[in-house]
Amino acid sequence: MSNHLVNETSPYLLQHADNPVDWYPWGKEALLRARSQNKPILLSIGYSACHWCHVMAHECFEDDDVAAMMNQYFVNIKVDREERPDLDHIYQTAHYMLNQRNGGWPLTLFLTPEQQPFFGGTYFPKQPRYELPGFLDLLPRVAKTYMVRGKAIAQQSAELQKLLADTRPSKSSVAPVFTGSLFNQALHELKDMLDPVYGGFGQAPKFIHPAEIGFCLRQYFLTKNNDALKIAELTLEKMARGGIHDQIGGGFYRYSTDQRWQIPHFEKMLYDNGSLLQLYTDAWLATGNALFKKTAAETAEWVRREMQSPLGTAGGYYAALDADSEHEEGKFYVWSRDQIAQIVSQEEFAVISPYYGLSQEPNFEREYWNLEIVEPLTKVAQLACVSVEEAQQRLASARDKLFSARELRVHPGRDDKILTGWNGLMIKGMVNAGRVFERDDWIDSAIRAVDFIRATLWKNNRLLVTYKDGSARLNAYLDDYAFLLDSLLALMQTEFRAVDLEFAEALAEVLLDQFEDKAAGGFFFTSHDHEKLIHRPMPIHDNAMPSGNGVAVVALQRIGHLLGKARYLQAAERALHLFYPVIARQPSASCTFLTAIDEIIVPPQIVILRGYEPDLSKWRREMQNKFPQLFVITLSSELIGLSPSLNRALPTDGTVNAWVCQGVNCLPEISNIQELLHVCEDQGKISSLL
Numbered sequence: 001m002s003n004h005l006v007n008e009t010s011p012y013l014l015q016h017a018d019n020p021v022d023w024y025p026w027g028k029e030a031l032l033r034a035r036s037q038n039k040p041i042l043l044s045i046g047y048s049a050c051h052w053c054h055v056m057a058h059e060c061f062e063d064d065d066v067a068a069m070m071n072q073y074f075v076n077i078k079v080d081r082e083e084r085p086d087l088d089h090i091y092q093t094a095h096y097m098l099n100q101r102n103g104g105w106p107l108t109l110f111l112t113p114e115q116q117p118f119f120g121g122t123y124f125p126k127q128p129r130y131e132l133p134g135f136l137d138l139l140p141r142v143a144k145t146y147m148v149r150g151k152a153i154a155q156q157s158a159e160l161q162k163l164l165a166d167t168r169p170s171k172s173s174v175a176p177v178f179t180g181s182l183f184n185q186a187l188h189e190l191k192d193m194l195d196p197v198y199g200g201f202g203q204a205p206k207f208i209h210p211a212e213i214g215f216c217l218r219q220y221f222l223t224k225n226n227d228a229l230k231i232a233e234l235t236l237e238k239m240a241r242g243g244i245h246d247q248i249g250g251g252f253y254r255y256s257t258d259q260r261w262q263i264p265h266f267e268k269m270l271y272d273n274g275s276l277l278q279l280y281t282d283a284w285l286a287t288g289n290a291l292f293k294k295t296a297a298e299t300a301e302w303v304r305r306e307m308q309s310p311l312g313t314a315g316g317y318y319a320a321l322d323a324d325s326e327h328e329e330g331k332f333y334v335w336s337r338d339q340i341a342q343i344v345s346q347e348e349f350a351v352i353s354p355y356y357g358l359s360q361e362p363n364f365e366r367e368y369w370n371l372e373i374v375e376p377l378t379k380v381a382q383l384a385c386v387s388v389e390e391a392q393q394r395l396a397s398a399r400d401k402l403f404s405a406r407e408l409r410v411h412p413g414r415d416d417k418i419l420t421g422w423n424g425l426m427i428k429g430m431v432n433a434g435r436v437f438e439r440d441d442w443i444d445s446a447i448r449a450v451d452f453i454r455a456t457l458w459k460n461n462r463l464l465v466t467y468k469d470g471s472a473r474l475n476a477y478l479d480d481y482a483f484l485l486d487s488l489l490a491l492m493q494t495e496f497r498a499v500d501l502e503f504a505e506a507l508a509e510v511l512l513d514q515f516e517d518k519a520a521g522g523f524f525f526t527s528h529d530h531e532k533l534i535h536r537p538m539p540i541h542d543n544a545m546p547s548g549n550g551v552a553v554v555a556l557q558r559i560g561h562l563l564g565k566a567r568y569l570q571a572a573e574r575a576l577h578l579f580y581p582v583i584a585r586q587p588s589a590s591c592t593f594l595t596a597i598d599e600i601i602v603p604p605q606i607v608i609l610r611g612y613e614p615d616l617s618k619w620r621r622e623m624q625n626k627f628p629q630l631f632v633i634t635l636s637s638e639l640i641g642l643s644p645s646l647n648r649a650l651p652t653d654g655t656v657n658a659w660v661c662q663g664v665n666c667l668p669e670i671s672n673i674q675e676l677l678h679v680c681e682d683q684g685k686i687s688s689l690l
Helices: 011-015 028-037 051-061 064-073 085-099 135-148 150-166 181-193 210-223 226-241 270-287 290-306 337-343 346-355 377-384 388-407 420-436 440-456 478-494 498-515 548-563 566-585 587-601 615-626 673-689
Strands: 023-025 041-046 075-080 107-111 117-121 462-468 471-475 605-611 631-636 656-662
Touching: 011 075, 023 028, 028 041, 028 075, 041 085, 051 064, 064 135, 085 107, 085 117, 085 150, 117 135, 117 150, 135 150, 181 210, 181 226, 181 587, 210 226, 210 270, 210 587, 226 270, 226 290, 270 290, 270 420, 290 420, 290 440, 337 346, 337 388, 346 377, 346 388, 377 388, 420 440, 420 462, 420 478, 420 615, 440 478, 440 498, 462 478, 462 498, 478 498, 478 548, 478 631, 498 548, 498 566, 548 566, 548 587, 548 631, 566 587, 605 615, 605 673, 615 631, 615 656, 615 673, 656 673
Parallel strands: 023 075, 041 075, 605 631
Antiparallel strands: 041 107, 107 117, 462 471, 605 656
C-alpha cells in the first residue's frame, strides 16, 4: 500500500512511496495534521544517491515493527535535500546546535508541531549498533519526552531560535577598507591545512573543496604565486590518480573515506563534477599537465554519456548516480583480480596490474580493488619491457575492454531529476572546457542545457528548482539564480548569443528584487515570497558547492561592469560590506568572496572583440588561453541589435578590433593582436600590485 509520497516526482521520495511508514512530503497537509493531533514530527532528510540513507531505509523504514511505532507516535515527513535545500540548511544547522557536531545524511530530527527541533541525529540502526541507540528503543522515548517535557522543549526552542538568528551577520556602521591582505591570509591558512603528501585539506574523510582549489589557481594566474599553484596541482593530481576518480568510466565520486583518496563513498554528484571540470581545465592551462587534460575530457564525456537527457527530450543534466547497486555499495565499480584477468589479454594485464595496483593487496573489503593509479606509466613500461607508447596502447585497450564488461553489470540507480542550480555549475564547467580544448560538442551540450532551463524552468520571469517527468516545480533558491547567472556569463565568453545576455539580466533583476536584504545588504537563501519557515538563512561560506552569496556578488559585479548597470554594482558592494567582517576572520572559508573582493579593489578587465572569422576565433583563443581570468566577449560580424555597451564598430579591413575596459575606463580600439596581448599583460601586472 502506498503512502502520501506516491504523487511526488523526486526519485528519492518515490523510493519510499511503498514503505509501511505513513510518509508525507513537507507541506501544509502534514504540518496541519501534526498541529491538529498534537503529534511531534519525525523529519527525515536524505537524497537518492546516499548510501547510509539506503541502509537506514532497509533497516528501519521498510520494517513493519519500526513503521508501526513511527506511525503511532509521529507525523512522518520525508524530504529530498536536493529539492528542499532550504529545509536542509535550517535543520543541519539546528542539528549542530543541538548536538555540537556536524550532521549529514540521512538527517533524522524530531520537531514540535511548530517545526522546532528538539532532538535528533543522523543514521540510526534498528537495533543498538556502532555505539548508536536502536531506533525501536528510541522512538517511544522521544515520544514520551515530547509529552512530559513540553516546558523544557519550549525553552530550548526559544534558545535555538535565538542561536539561528545570530547566524546571520549584522550590518556594521563602518564601511570596510578592502585590501589584498586577505588573499595572503587565505593562502597561509590553506597551506596550514594542506596534506603535503596526498593533497587536499584536513584528514579523512576528505572532500573536494573546489572553491579553495579554484582560489589557488586564480592566485597563480593573477600573481604567478607558485605556492598557490603547488597546492592546486598536488591536490588535483592525487585526486585524478586516486580511487575517488572513476578510472574506467570517468567522473568523480563525492568524497574519500581515507586520507589517500583511495576508497570513496561511490555516489557521483553533478555539482562536484561540474566544479572539477572547470578546475582541471584551469589546471591544464596553468601547467600543461596531460593528466589534467585527460581527466577533464573523461569527466566531460561521462557527463554527456550518462548524465544528460537525450537529444529530443529534455536536454538538462541529471542530478546523481547512486553509490549502491544490487544493494551493495560500490559493486558496479570494483573488481577482483580474476575478473580483470579474464577480460584483458596477458600482455594488457602485465601493464594494468602494476598501473592500477593489482599486484598489491586488495583495497576494498579484503577481496576487491577499487582502481587507482599506483605507478607512473614510464615505470610500468620498464617492468613490462615495452616502450611507453606500447604500454599506453595496452592500457587504452584494457580500459576499453573493462568499460565494455562493466556496462553489462547492473548499473547504480540514477536520480534523473534536473536541478537548476546544479545544471548551472555543469554548464559553466562544460563551456569553459569546451572553449579551452576546442570541443564544440561540449559547448553544444551546455547550450542544450541552457535552452532547456530557459524553456522549461523559467516561468513568469521566475526560476523553478526541479524538473522530472514533464513537471517543473518548486520556487527556486539563491543558488539557482546565482549559479545559472554565472554560467550564462561563461557561455557568453564562449559563444555570444543575445538571448543569453537578456536571460542573465532577467536573473540579476530577480536576485535584487526577491533575494536582497534591502536594509542590511546580502542575499537570503530563499526569496521574499517563499514559504515561511523557522529561519531564513543567509549562507556565507563555501562548502561542497561555492557560496551562493559569493557567486551572486561576483556575477553581479561582472554583469554590472559589462552593461554599465550601477544598480548591480551597488548591490554587490552592499553585500561585501555586510559579509566582510565574517570573511576577514577566516578568509580561506570564503574563497568565492575573495574573487569578489579582488574585483571590487580592481574592476575586472573586459575585452570586447568585434570582427570577422577566422581571425576572430584566433584572437579569442590566444586571449583566453594566455589570460584565463579575463572576461572576453567575442562578437561576430553577423550580430545586430547589440546593447549600447557592446555595440562596437566592425573593422573596415575585415579583421578584428578589440576594446579593453576596466571599470568606466576604456582604451582606444586595438587592431593588432600582439599589441592587445601586451596591453593585457601590462594591465595584469598593475592589478597584481594593488
